[in-house]
Amino acid sequence: MxxxxxxxxxxxxxxxxxxxxxxxxxxxxxxxxxxxxxETAKKLLDQTRDxxxxxxxxxEIKLTVGEAMDYWLESRYGNAKHLNRAIYAFNRARPVLGQVQVRRLTQADIIAFKRTLLEPADPDWRPLAPTTVNIALRYLAVAINWAVKNKKIAENPLKQKPYEPVPEDNRPFLVRDDVIPFLMKVDAIGNAHHQVRRAHDQHRGGHLHPDSDG
Structure with missing residues (x-):
C-alpha cells in the first residue's frame, strides 16, 4: 500500500x-x-505543500533568505559549536539579506553583504577579519544550498565563492578543529622520544658501571 x-x-x-x-x-x-x-518536519511539509x-x-515561490536560514537551522540537530557559528553568521546577514527573496538573490547582494561585514555601518557591530567573513559566507552558502536542493532557486549565488582574500601572514597554520589532533601527535612524539632517551641512559649507565655489583 x-x-x-x-x-x-x-x-x-x-x-x-x-x-x-x-x-x-x-x-x-x-x-x-x-x-x-x-515539529520541524511538519513545517517543512507545509512549505512543500505550499x-x-x-x-x-x-x-512564484516567495521564500526569503531569512526563511531559508531558519528552515536550515531547524533541520540541524548536531554539533552545537557549528550551530552557534551559523546563528552568529545569520544574525549578521538578516539586516542586509533577510527580506530578499531567494529567487531574487544575486552575486551583487552577496558582495554588498560581505562589505557590511568588513566595514559595518552600525556602530554596534565590529568589523570582522577576512577569515571570519569567509566563515560567515560559507554558512550562508550552506543555507542557500538547502534552497537549491529543495527547488526554491535554480543556482546558488555563492557558487562563485565571492570570498575575501586572506593575507598569507594571517592564515593560521592549523584551523581550530585540527589543533587537538595535532597536539595529540606532538604528545605521542614526545613520549616516544622520552622512552628512547630513557633506554639510552639506562644502556649508557650499564656501560659506565660494569662492576657495580662488586
Whole structure:
C-alpha cells in the first residue's frame, strides 16, 4: 500500500529522520526531511505543500533568505559549536539579506553583504577579519544550498565563492578543529622520544658501571 506507515504525510525512517509523501492535485512528491524533530518536519511539509500549490497555479515561490536560514537551522540537530557559528553568521546577514527573496538573490547582494561585514555601518557591530567573513559566507552558502536542493532557486549565488582574500601572514597554520589532533601527535612524539632517551641512559649507565655489583 503506497501510504503504508505514513501519518498525515510523514513517516519516521530507521535513521530517525522524517520521510514524507504528499499529493497536491495530480502531482505526488516524496522525499526525506533531514531532521529528527516532528515539529520541524511538519513545517517543512507545509512549505512543500505550499510550493506545489504555487507551482501548479503558476505562482512564484516567495521564500526569503531569512526563511531559508531558519528552515536550515531547524533541520540541524548536531554539533552545537557549528550551530552557534551559523546563528552568529545569520544574525549578521538578516539586516542586509533577510527580506530578499531567494529567487531574487544575486552575486551583487552577496558582495554588498560581505562589505557590511568588513566595514559595518552600525556602530554596534565590529568589523570582522577576512577569515571570519569567509566563515560567515560559507554558512550562508550552506543555507542557500538547502534552497537549491529543495527547488526554491535554480543556482546558488555563492557558487562563485565571492570570498575575501586572506593575507598569507594571517592564515593560521592549523584551523581550530585540527589543533587537538595535532597536539595529540606532538604528545605521542614526545613520549616516544622520552622512552628512547630513557633506554639510552639506562644502556649508557650499564656501560659506565660494569662492576657495580662488586
Amino acid at each position: 503506497a501510504q503504508s506507515g505514513y501519518k498525515n504525510g510523514l513517516k519516521k525512517t530507521h535513521k530517525g529522520f522524517w520521510a514524507f509523501k504528499i499529493r497536491v492535485g495530480r502531482k505526488t512528491k516524496m522525499g526525506t526531511f533531514v531532521t529528527t524533530r516532528l 510550493d506545489l500549490l504555487r507551482q501548479q497555479e503558476g505562482l
